[in-house]
Amino acid sequence: MIEKISLKQFAILSFMNIIGTSIIFIPTVAANFGKQDAWIIVLIATVIGFFVISLYSVLSLKSNGKSFFELLNRTCGKWFGSIIIIIFISYIFLNIIANLWTISQFIAAQILVGTPSGVIIFIILFTTVIAVRSGLEVITRTMEVFFPFIVLSLVLLCVFVLPEIKAENIFPVFQTDKSKLFIGGISILSFTFLELVILLGVMDQVNHTEKIKKYFLIGTLSGSLIIMIVTLLCIMVLGVDATSDYTYPIYVLGQKINIATIIQRIEGIAAFIWFFTNFFKICTSYYVLLRGMQHVLKMKDYKVWTIPVAYLIFSGAYNGYRNAYFDFDHTTYVPITIIAGVILPILILLATIIKKNNGQSNKT
Template identity: 25%
Template sequence: MKMGTTRITTIQMVALLSSALIAVGIFTLPRDLAMKVGTPDLWICVILGGICGYLSSLIIVSLSLRFERLTFFEFNKLIIGKWLGTILSICFIGYALLIGAFEIRSMGELTQFYLLEETPISVILITMYWVAIYLLIGGINPIARLIELLNPICILIFILVFCLGFKVFELDNLRPLFGLGAGPILKGMTPTFLTFSGLEFLLVFIAMMQKPKDAKKVALIGLGIPVFIYLLAVVIITGGLSVERMKHQKWPTFALIQEYEYEGILFERFDSLFLVVWLIQMFTTYVVCQYVAAKGISQLTRISYKKANYVLLAAVYIICLIPQDLNQLEKMGTIIGWTSFAFSFFIPSILLIIAVIRRLKHEAEPQNGP
């Protein structure tokens, strides 16, 4: 295999990062914020979460660029030693699997609820797994090319569907601003941890970029797109439904879309279109998560990348079935959110500090992988 054939372009990396961040949060974030904040200041939490996410991404980029062409699974051993590095890598693999399982279980729940009511959720999950494995075994290039193709289409449809919600939008639902001060806003920061989980995968993907020096640009644009989508969603859903109604809706995003319709055009109702696009987005997010986990296993063991993907199917399926209902699925999401904070900010910060103090760098080019 020639050098460079497994490298992904800057545009592909932007699409991959934004795709990983736009996932189940489209449905869960508005209700979670309404429950936590309880005031119309929800949208401020999204902006603050985006700022914190960008600061975390700068730490991740700085750390990764000190060890060019090495992934997190390789350079953490150089910083904290083989044994601690291996333990940390195993935890990161488990975290990636947990996110993947959460995303695909959420995808299965909505598919069953809105499209396939009589179909057992296990059948839905298994079908999605086997479609994903077909893409995964090709390595990072097919994944990046597919996401590069689908991501702009999904983003445009998301923006269109949300903007159409202005038909039922009422500005008074966004007032008053800072009605109860800054306290509720600070409480609303925790749901954004889950929403922006996926930034930590830059620890793996920067090593695969054709131009790693563009990583800061990737972080800014790749995070900026999801922040804009989530901000637009939260503002319009709050204006269309009000905070109190959002608290009592299982899926506020769908509730908003079902509030309006347009006659005389190709689509009069947009809930089915939105669901299809969202399922595509969830699918690509799951693929990214499993790729990271399989890549980690292949770099830690003698198991090949392809075999690792097949092994992980069973692990993800078992994790998917652990939550017995939506309440337990929400608790899993909370665990993921706090774990994401650890892997996107706390752990990279410690590793970067150690690397700077010990003056550790690595400029060698390792062999390409899948």
């Protein structure tokens, strides 16, 4: 029996997936491209992201209650469809490794200083395996439990840092080269909205799919708005140069909080936000990866592969990614994400429309 989740749970799932990873790196990436106009870059990415989400929603409706992987086989044929699925799950595999590596490096460098990253990766991956084996419904219900605390933490972080704001840091506005704003917007789009292509693998498990676009937009646009606010606060509190230089600017933002010498250095809030949003993002991606493998390999139960695949992910996160992260993420990963998140969905949608029109013409 296929597990089902509500529209509200899907909105929270979308929110977690767009916040995870992005919220801690986007301010730095945006500041490198747009300087004091960094928040405008996030706004550009959000506007383009609206159309990306609309594309994914249309694809979901085209599946008529079937899974995304079944849609691929039905539209592209058994063999070619399977090739596309393998490309898709390979991208998800790469995405999981990247997210797992980044969160392990953050914890090892900022929280559990001196702890081997391999130990952190193992603990997170072990917990992820338990979550994925429990199913999507359990994952989304757990998200519902943590969601209010994450939102509260975001609000507290933004409110407590207000006394440290220096408004002059965002001026002059619109002085950055427009081409850099556009390129930066595409880069940020790749790390936020385009990664949500992974959610196509669970959209068939959402109740009342005819309303999915509305809740998809609610989750993603609210998450993008928070990223834009955090980016703006980083620029106004830390300044352009510091935001560009720090690897984890939102964490430093928490360190700047000082209210009457009583409430200060509560960077743990930022760590809490990022850890749990990124963890749920990894869980979701892992679940979709296994569903794709289940479809290609014609397995009855995806749970059989949870532990073997975990070994591969651990090896990739610990050995294969750590020395090439910056260059890979800023050169290779963006075009890969554009292919997986834009080009493939558009081609699949066109193939679906063409096949439908051919079927109607044959009937007449």
